[in-house]
Amino acid sequence: MAVTRNADAVAPVRSSGPLSIWMTSHVSTAVGALGRLARQPFASLMIILVIAVTLALPASINLVVKNARTVSGSWDNALDFAVFLEQTVTVGEAETLGRLIGQRADVETVQFISADDALAEFKRQSGFGEALDQLPANPLPHTLVVRPGPGNTSASLVLLQEEIGNLPETDHVQIDTEWVQRFHAILDIVRQAIVIGAALLAIAIVVIIGNTIRLDIENRRNEIEVTKLIGATNAFVRRPFLWTGFWYGLFGGLMALALVYYGLYMLSGPVARLAGLYQSNVSVSSLDLVEAGAIVGIGVFLGLFGSWITAARHMRRIEPK
């Protein structure tokens, strides 16, 4: 019991390298904050779930837009247009013209549909077969379906269409892509709306985490006062709360990922069925690594940010009495 017996205890507090202390201190604080969350599993889970839903919402809408873009993008690339020729053009002339256009550098393929083929097709699909037989002559013109090459820009496409439209044999060029452009414009608006919505939701997350941390600080007010009383710095007492915010953000982000992937899994069946009906092999594209990382990263950032601004404000206020 004698004080003098522990001779080594008289030495000043010995420190083992500032960096390793900093590390050890952070690791133990991080584990401690995690333990605190685990001791109130239900409350922690609720907060994590709120963060996850808030993160998953814009992420999944963004994913829908991305997929819609991919699908409509494939329409965009196939900007086939139909060239209806004058009635006076013969089959031979039409075929020659088709070959000529097909040789252009900015054209990939040209498909020739003769007036007879077109009529036969129309008869078969329309069901007016008998009635159409009564016509004295085939009213349909020969048609060339032109598929522009992949190197075309929208300006060069317009030029191509104009040039073909000005040929003497051409009666009319039918372009059927305006609705694709409108659709893209709508997607752009949705995309903008997501950005605005995501910003608002980010503020919501900061507020949620900030409020949780504030309650946490109030509950541990006594502990903070005592720790400050025996010489803890603001940074020291702030640290566990920053870690709490970090964990909320990390788990919120990971759970948001889980929600998005679960949603994709639920949708993959119906989408495959729909694609099957259209004889298309459209598949839902998932989050890529960068996007997945961004969701978790944003979660962590918002968690740290929310806890930082709250802790910084309250730590200075709580002083021992």
Add this chain to the structure above:
Amino acid sequence: MIRLENVTKRYPGGQEALSGLDLSVDKGEMVFVTGHSGAGKSTLLRLIALIERPSSGQVIVDQQNTRRVKRRKIPAYRRQIGMVFQDHKLLYDRRVFDNVALPLIIAGASRRDAGRRVRAALDQVGLLHKEKQNPETLSAGEQQRVGIARAIVTRPKLLIADEPTGNLDPDLSLEVMRIFRRFNEVGVTLLIASHDISLIDRLGCRRIALEDGRLQEEETDPWL
């Protein structure tokens, strides 16, 4: 070790807790501050711990003028002083060991070093066998000894205690005072606020009596 020069502490509302107080405690002394509640004992200790600052005058602790200790430096300043409180101020969400280790963790001691020091401190207050318990399961006297172990674990040169025996019966009080006495014997300066005159008389230490924020009398035990 401690020197107060013409220190006045006025609280908002005009009430003066200390009025023009001069006093000095030498290195290695064990001094009691007595007086009725409201006489300024606690205020004196709070000025030394830099929980408050004087309205006027100088408080000099271990050659540092507290007036020049900036707000950001207060934590480092406090780490040089051991503090014992009437209500122990232990943290009940962790074991005795972790309570005592707290000042070392704050100071950034390595884990191995901290473990050795915590056990040495607990040994000194006779509670080594209780290191794994929660402070709540301990008696008031034992809790106060844990508080003392926490105050001395960093081996401060100065220990201040505010009514450390306020909640203890005479036997436990004497035990606590004996522990303080042993620290004093190895060179720790102690400043203890207490109103337990009979106990102080038995210890035979220098006594500073405060009344209404002023020095009332200063007497040394005749047998010393």
